[in-house]
Each structure stands twice: as C-alpha cells, then as structure tokens.
Amino acid sequence: MLVRWNDIGIRRTAPQLASWDSFRREMDRFFEDFDHQKPSAFARGAPRIHTKNTEQALKLRIEVPGMDEHALRISLEENNLTVEGTRALNTPEGYEPHRRERTDLEFTRRFTLPFRVDAEKTNASLQHGVLTLELHKQASEQPRKISVKSI
Amino acid sequence: MNQNPIEQPTERMDHKPAAVPVRVDVFENKEEILLTADFPGVPPEQLNVRLDGSELLIEGAQQKSEFDGFEPLVFSRVFRVPRTVDPEQIQAELQNGVLRVQLGKSEAAKPRRIQVTNRASQ
Numbered sequence: 682m683l684v685r686w687n688d689i690g691i692r693r694t695a696p697q698l699a700s701w702d703s704f705r706r707e708m709d710r711f712f713e714d715f716d717h718q719k720p721s722a723f724a725r726g727a728p729r730i731h732t733k734n735t736e737q738a739l740k741l742r743i744e745v746p747g748m749d750e751h752a753l754r755i756s757l758e759e760n761n762l763t764v765e766g767t768r769a770l771n772t773p774e775g776y777e778p779h780r781r782e783r784t785d786l787e788f789t790r791r792f793t794l795p796f797r798v799d800a801e802k803t804n805a806s807l808q809h810g811v812l813t814l815e816l817h818k819q820a821s822e823q824p825r826k827i828s829v830k831s832i
Numbered sequence: 833m834n835q836n837p838i839e840q841p842t843e844r845m846d847h848k849p850a851a852v853p854v855r856v857d858v859f860e861n862k863e864e865i866l867l868t869a870d871f872p873g874v875p876p877e878q879l880n881v882r883l884d885g886s887e888l889l890i891e892g893a894q895q896k897s898e899f900d901g902f903e904p905l906v907f908s909r910v911f912r913v914p915r916t917v918d919p920e921q922i923q924a925e926l927q928n929g930v931l932r933v934q935l936g937k938s939e940a941a942k943p944r945r946i947q948v949t950n951r952a953s954q
Contacts, residue, residue, distance in 0.1 A: 729872075731899035742899045746870035746929035776859035776866060783855045783870060809895075810872035810929015 728766070728788055736824055738802075738817045739794065746810035747786070753812060755805055760794040762816065796822040851908035854890065862943050865917060865935040871907055872929040873897075881924040881933060888913045890931060916941035 733740040745753065747768045754765040767787045772778045794816065802817035859866040867890070871879065874892035882889045888911045894904035913935060921936025 731897075731902045733899045740899070742897060742902065744872035744929070746872040749928055770857065773859060773866065776861045778857070778859055779865075780856065780858040783857050783868065807928070809875055809926070810870070 728786070728790075730790065736818075738815050739796075740816075741792075741812075741814040743790075743812045743814070744810065745786075745807075745812050747783075748807075748810070748812075750807055753807070755814065757798060757800065757803065757816075760797060762792040762794060762798075762814075763789065764792075764812070764814070765789045766812075851891070851906045854892075854907035854909050856890075856909060862937075864921075864937055865914075867911075867931075867933040867935065869907070869909070869931045869933075870929060871926065871931050873904075874907065874926075874929065876926050879924075879926060879931065881922075881931070883913065883919055883922060886913050886915070887911070888933075888935075890933065892931070 729744040731742045733742075741764075743764060743766075745766050745768075747770070748766050752767055754763075756763045765788065767785075769785050770781075770783055797819045799817040799819045803815065805812065805814045807813075854869045854871065856867055856869040859868075867888075869890060871892040873894040875895055878895065879892040880889065881891075889908070890911075891906065891908040893906045896904050916937045917935045918938035918941075921934075921938075923934045923936075925932050
C-alpha cells in the first residue's frame with residue numbers, strides 16, 4: 682500500500698538537479714513518523730459495527746469514513762437488512778502521491794433481524810463518518826407487560 | 833523503539849484510552865502538501881491539529897456512545913514536517929469523518945519560473 686516516491690530516474694538523467702535531490706530527501710523525511718507501530722487493522726475493509734438492542738428498537742452504528750449518502754445503500758426486505766458502502770480513493774488531480782495507507786473500501790453486511798420492523802419508523806443518519814440506523818420493532822413484537830389481577 | 837520523547841505519554845493522553853495510529857495518505861503538488869486521514873465518529877471540537885516546531889500532531893477522540901461493547905478510540909499520529917512548509921499556511925477541515933490538512937509551502941520553496949530575456953543578436 683505504501684507508494685514511495687522514486688527519484689532514480691531524475692538522478693540518472695539530470696545530475697544537475699542535485700538540489701532537487703536534497704529537497705526530495707527533505708520531503709522523504711516527512712515519511713518518518715515517530716510511531717513505528719503499524720496502523721491498526723481498522724479500515725482494512727471491514728467497518729467497525731456496533732449494535733444496541735432495546736425493547737423498542739435495534740440500533741446499528743457503522744463507521745464509514747469518507748462515504749457520503751450517495752456511497753451508501755441500505756435496503757430492508759421483510760426482516761433482511763442489507764447495508765452496502767463503497768469508497769474509492771484517488772490521487773487528487775495535480776498531486777503526486779507520497780504515501781497511501783488508506784484503502785478503498787467496499788463492504789456488504791447482511792443482517793437477519795429476529796423481529797418485524799416497523800418500516801415507518803426506520804431511520805438512518807450519517808454524521809462525522811458514522812452511519813446510525815434505527816430499526817423500530819413492530820408493536821406486536823415488543824414485550825408486553827401483563828398485569829396480574831389478584832382474585 | 834521508544835527512545836523518542838514524543839512517544840512517551842503526555843498530559844493530553846492521560847485518562848484516555850490508548851491512541852490508535854491513524855492511517856494517512858500524503859500527496860504533494862507545487863503549492864502544498866496534502867494529508868488525509870480517517871477519523872470516523874470524531875466531532876470537529878475533539879480534533880487536535882497542532883504544529884510544534886517541525887512536528888505535526890493530528891489527534892482526535894471518538895465521541896462516547898451507548899452501543900454495546902463500544903470503546904471510543906483516540907486516533908493519533910505525529911509527523912516531522914519538512915522545512916518547506918510555511919507554518920502560517922496550514923489549514924485543516926473535516927468532512928464525512930475524513931480530516932484534510934493542507935500544508936502550504938513557503939514562497940521560497942515553491943518552484944519559480946525564471947523569465948528568460950531575449951537579447952537580440954547584433
């Protein structure tokens with residue numbers, strides 16, 4: 682994933698550009714970050730997903746940095762939920778890449794929900810690169826309190 | 833591995849979960865160095881972009897949330913920035929959980945076109 686700038690070609694063909702070399706070395710030092718730790722497995726293609734199940738609803742939290750609403754697709758068929766997302770990272774126009782640690786992402790997650798969803802109350806929101814889904818359970822699926830009458 | 837003082841925990845890390853090195857892309861053109869990094873779930877007010885001498889720190893803490901098993905992460909990374917960067921010309925913005933830092937180069941570091949004067953031959 683790491684793309685290093687290679688200046689061998691320049692050195693060979695144009696030795697008079699030696700000053701460029703020192704500039705390049707300077708630039709290369711930008712690569713020396715202080716932590717030699719490898720970046721975590723996070724963002725290797727599998728988004729971090731968390732859930733929260735309550736009596737009324739199931740909530741999902743999916744980390745989707747760099748995706749806007751057009752990059753995400755959510756569909757619900759009966760109790761099958763599918764969430765899809767993609768992002769393609771291109772070198773911005775006119776820039777040279779020095780370092781590429783971030784990756785393109787493409788994921789599909791399917792969930793079979795153990796309850797019927799109240800489609801009217803379903804909502805999805807995207808904030809700071811996190812998708813939150815709220816799937817309300819149909820009233821008939823929610824636990825009911827049965828009052829006990831003393832006879 | 834840990835000789836550099838910058839790697840030692842500092843006061844800003846105290847009482848926070850261990851920092852996760854954030855993945856970055858670095859690009860360059862004549863005008864600037866562009867750095868992009870993923871900070872999902874980090875609100876702008878929790879983001880810290882700081883240049884201290886030649887060290888650029890990018891750091892952000894995820895917001896807490898009620899989800900089961902969710903541990904908010906602190907993403908962090910420190911870079912040495914080349915001298916060609918003008919400290920007055922650094923801009924950062926956050927969009928869809930992606931931080932973009934633009935490090936403008938100082939005028940002296942930008943490539944310059946030198947005007948060639950044409951001297952008519954006699």
